[in-house]
Amino acid sequence: MTALPTLTVKNAKKPARVTGHGKLAAVYLAPGMLGFLIFIVVPLVASLVISLFDWPLFGAAKFVGLDNYVRMLSGDPVFWTVLGNTLFFAVCYTVLNLVLALALSTWLHNLGSWGPFFRVLFFIPVVTPMVANALVWRLMLTDDGVVNSFLANFGIHGPSWLSNSQLAMGSLIAMSVWQGIGYNIIVLGAGLNGISPNLLEAARIDGAGAWQRFFRVVLPMLSPSLFFCTVMTIIGSFKVFTQPYLLTLGGPGESTNTIVLYLYRNGFSFDKLGYASALAWALFVIVMLITALQFSQQKRLVNYDN
Amino acid sequence: MTTETMAKGTLNTGVQKRQPLARRRKKRPGTYISRAAIILAGLIFFFPFLWMVATSLKPTSEVFSTGSNFLASRVEWSNYVTAWTAIPFAQVIFNSFLVSIAGAALTTVVSLLSAYAFARLQFKHRDKLFLVFLGTLVLPQEVLVIPLYIMMNKLDLVNSIPALIVPFAFGAFGAFLIRQFLLSLPVEFEEAARIDGAGSIRILWSVILPLVRAPLAVVAVFSFIDYWSSFLWPLIVINDVSRATIPLGLSMFSGERGTDWGPLMAAATTAVIPSLLVVILLQRQLVKGVSMGGFGGR
Numbered sequence: 001m002t003a004l005p006t007l008t009v010k011n012a013k014k015p016a017r018v019t020g021h022g023k024l025a026a027v028y029l030a031p032g033m034l035g036f037l038i039f040i041v042v043p044l045v046a047s048l049v050i051s052l053f054d055w056p057l058f059g060a061a062k063f064v065g066l067d068n069y070v071r072m073l074s075g076d077p078v079f080w081t082v083l084g085n086t087l088f089f090a091v092c093y094t095v096l097n098l099v100l101a102l103a104l105s106t107w108l109h110n111l112g113s114w115g116p117f118f119r120v121l122f123f124i125p126v127v128t129p130m131v132a133n134a135l136v137w138r139l140m141l142t143d144d145g146v147v148n149s150f151l152a153n154f155g156i157h158g159p160s161w162l163s164n165s166q167l168a169m170g171s172l173i174a175m176s177v178w179q180g181i182g183y184n185i186i187v188l189g190a191g192l193n194g195i196s197p198n199l200l201e202a203a204r205i206d207g208a209g210a211w212q213r214f215f216r217v218v219l220p221m222l223s224p225s226l227f228f229c230t231v232m233t234i235i236g237s238f239k240v241f242t243q244p245y246l247l248t249l250g251g252p253g254e255s256t257n258t259i260v261l262y263l264y265r266n267g268f269s270f271d272k273l274g275y276a277s278a279l280a281w282a283l284f285v286i287v288m289l290i291t292a293l294q295f296s297q298q299k300r301l302v303n304y305d306n
Numbered sequence: 307m308t309t310e311t312m313a314k315g316t317l318n319t320g321v322q323k324r325q326p327l328a329r330r331r332k333k334r335p336g337t338y339i340s341r342a343a344i345i346l347a348g349l350i351f352f353f354p355f356l357w358m359v360a361t362s363l364k365p366t367s368e369v370f371s372t373g374s375n376f377l378a379s380r381v382e383w384s385n386y387v388t389a390w391t392a393i394p395f396a397q398v399i400f401n402s403f404l405v406s407i408a409g410a411a412l413t414t415v416v417s418l419l420s421a422y423a424f425a426r427l428q429f430k431h432r433d434k435l436f437l438v439f440l441g442t443l444v445l446p447q448e449v450l451v452i453p454l455y456i457m458m459n460k461l462d463l464v465n466s467i468p469a470l471i472v473p474f475a476f477g478a479f480g481a482f483l484i485r486q487f488l489l490s491l492p493v494e495f496e497e498a499a500r501i502d503g504a505g506s507i508r509i510l511w512s513v514i515l516p517l518v519r520a521p522l523a524v525v526a527v528f529s530f531i532d533y534w535s536s537f538l539w540p541l542i543v544i545n546d547v548s549r550a551t552i553p554l555g556l557s558m559f560s561g562e563r564g565t566d567w568g569p570l571m572a573a574a575t576t577a578v579i580p581s582l583l584v585v586i587l588l589q590r591q592l593v594k595g596v597s598m599g600g601f602g603g604r
Binding site for chain 2: 021022024025026028029031032033035036039040042043044046047050057104107108111114116118119120121122123124125127128129130131132133135136137139140142144145146178183186187189190191231235238239241242245246260263264267268273276277280281283284287288291
């Protein structure tokens, strides 16, 4: 059961009986907390401050108050496109990833000794550099790439996967699911391993069929792992950058442009660090709201009594 | 500790009881279909890597003309030579190893110290501080890149190796993982050492360190992989190819003179090999790390 990731903070037990830990703790915590302060807290606050300025990389920053936010919300149609694209990506990616990961991990779990091998196989794209993965997908999906050559064998004239605005986002989603699914397969696999076979045996004896056992026993028992996967997958999906940057450059048009890609462009191509920071805060607020919403529903959705 | 062993106990008896059932099931023809299907699924899933290697061995003229043929008319090893010389690839690989090893080492040491303090020492506001620290697990690091870039610019560290390493060594994942593990260990070991007169540094070094080797390895491996694969930050802070890491090097490759797919795939194959080795050698630790809550990633 210790293997189940629950995202709850287990409070430390009474520590070893020694008093006067303050100084010692300060020494041990100094590197971690200084780094946390300098490289996480300060940049987070700074990003909010910068978003109130017209801030070019070279030259003077000018205070503009909430102008960047006003422009983002009412004067920049690209923002809404980019937000819509990111939301569309997040929904499709998360649903596909979780449904497939649930199906695959259940299948692998019942596959006996072959399961662990294939679990690791599905994990490989997670740890190989995404840039390498994205580049080979671009090669495979070009108009005369291997996917279309394969389709041609069946007399199908393959479409332009990456330069057709209808298909480009779908291609990105497919590549991303391929890249990320192994992670959830392993987390859910660990969750499945934690379910006592006695429980399933008891359900079987009580006359529950395979589907009934899955929905009435496996799924509730798996809910802590599923909750963890959902939270992490949604957060990950909002950060999508490498795939559109390397496969489609955000195009055609703006059809695959995403928040982080747009943030990157504003900051480092258009020299608008202030506006980019406003975008960063939009991303931050959205992710925090969604995560908070999920945690507020945690008690209702997740079954923690084993 | 006790509940854990008990849970393990019941789990074991369960498995034993179930064994004959599992054996019986093996003989059903459905199992063979299932196995054939999983092999097919695995092959399809692994195909991009196979295609990466296959393309890396094709002459440029045959990258597209051979269609879905796996092999070209001849094996073109020279793509690897081209990849190696077109950009200072040896330097880029060296940078990647330097950044990933130094980054993993820094992350691991810092995480261990914090984890020990949060798990074993008592001080004011400890649990509150830890909760705030833990909150950064769900903070997208992409939010921080603009101020971090400005910071590096002010410090004159743009285009430097330290800029690739230092800003991302202070996430909460490592400390969280090691702390969880420490909490499951009895404090008696340390108590005994303390009674024997060992100082606190001594205890950390010769009592705690050997006990937490497993989670330390998990943290080290995951942060190595994170540094090895990281793309957005190097893209932002490095613009000189001689300071690039592999993902950045690969992306520069395709930009400069059209896309020369053979050499590019040779370079990509080279970039994937260390990760593959890590997976093959350390699969157990990786699986354990992920299932213990491996929410690293950036």
